[in-house]
Amino acid sequence: MPGKQPNLFAFNDVDALAPALRSYLITCQNAGLTRHEAFKVAVSGGSLPKTLAKALLADPKSAEDTIKFDKWEIFFADERAVPLDHEDSNYGLLKKELLDKIPAELGQPTIHPIDTQYLDDTQELADQYEKLLVNSFAKGDSVKLPIFDLLLLGSGPDGHTCSLFPGHPLLRETDAWVAPIEDSPKPPPRRITLTLPVVTHAVKVAFVATGGGKKEIMKEIFEQGNGLPCALVNEATGERCSWFVDNAAVEGVSFPRRGFL
Numbered sequence: 001m002p003g004k005q006p007n008l009f010a011f012n013d014v015d016a017l018a019p020a021l022r023s024y025l026i027t028c029q030n031a032g033l034t035r036h037e038a039f040k041v042a043v044s045g046g047s048l049p050k051t052l053a054k055a056l057l058a059d060p061k062s063a064e065d066t067i068k069f070d071k072w073e074i075f076f077a078d079e080r081a082v083p084l085d086h087e088d089s090n091y092g093l094l095k096k097e098l099l100d101k102i103p104a105e106l107g108q109p110t111i112h113p114i115d116t117q118y119l120d121d122t123q124e125l126a127d128q129y130e131k132l133l134v135n136s137f138a139k140g141d142s143v144k145l146p147i148f149d150l151l152l153l154g155s156g157p158d159g160h161t162c163s164l165f166p167g168h169p170l171l172r173e174t175d176a177w178v179a180p181i182e183d184s185p186k187p188p189p190r191r192i193t194l195t196l197p198v199v200t201h202a203v204k205v206a207f208v209a210t211g212g213g214k215k216e217i218m219k220e221i222f223e224q225g226n227g228l229p230c231a232l233v234n235e236a237t238g239e240r241c242s243w244f245v246d247n248a249a250v251e252g253v254s255f256p257r258r259g260f261l
């Protein structure tokens with residue numbers, strides 16, 4: 001698919017990756033501010049919040065290099081059906097790694113966690129999160145799909161992203177914006193996730209994948225695809241999609257547009 005490939009940015013390590021991720025985030029933030037005076041971003045769990053903190057909490061290098069946290073609206077690309085202070089909570093992880101560390105003078109983002117009164121019923125938990133998205137994205141008339149300014153995702157060693165797992169029927173969901181899953185192969189099993197149409201409808205999608213443990217699956221995602229959730233996102237978003245990786249994660253991976261920021 002010439003001209004439509006995702007961008008792949010590879011770095012020696014996470015310390016080198018973080019500043020590039022920061023400038024990408026600022027570009028996405030500024031585009032969101034121009035579009036609707038806010039920056040609407042959804043984040044995943046895993047190793048992402050830590051890398052995100054490294055990028056966002058660094059000292060600014062210039063006046064343009066500014067994170068306007070008070071304009072950020074942070075949603076969750078997927079979340080586990082656990083209380084917010086539970087060790088498995090993606091909200092809890094983001095809070096610990098990033099939110100608690102944002103200096104007050106930088107302003108604070110608006111956070112949209114799950115409503116934990118529905119933890120016993122994942123369908124209701126998903127429906128309520130979808131309602132929250134409807135209220136956040138629809139202005140008056142109903143919209144077909146929410147358009148996030150950015151989705152920040154990880155890739156599992158099996159090629160999953162969000163809580164969309166290889167071969168799972170959830171990959172065929174076309175109606176719901178947010179769906180429950182009760183049999184996630186990655187624990188804990190009960191979760192909610194944005195669906196594929198919502199993920200691929202975002203203005204930009206960025207994956208962060210690091211470490212040698214990812215190289216086999218990166219090869220499969222980029223060279224064969226094989227219907228893996230990450231490959232499906234690549235195929236549907238093309239150049240709207242960017243991968244921020246370290247060299248260990250892409251060792252031996254053939255890729256036509258391997259870029260370096």
Ligand SMILES: O=C(O)[C@H](O)[C@@H](O)[C@H](O)[C@H](O)COP(=O)(O)O
Nearest residue numbers: 044045046047154155156161162
């Ligand atoms: O809640 C989750 O489990 C995550 O959202 C999940 O999709 C994660 O992003 C990947 O498993 C990658 O995780 P790592 O970054 O830790 O490899």
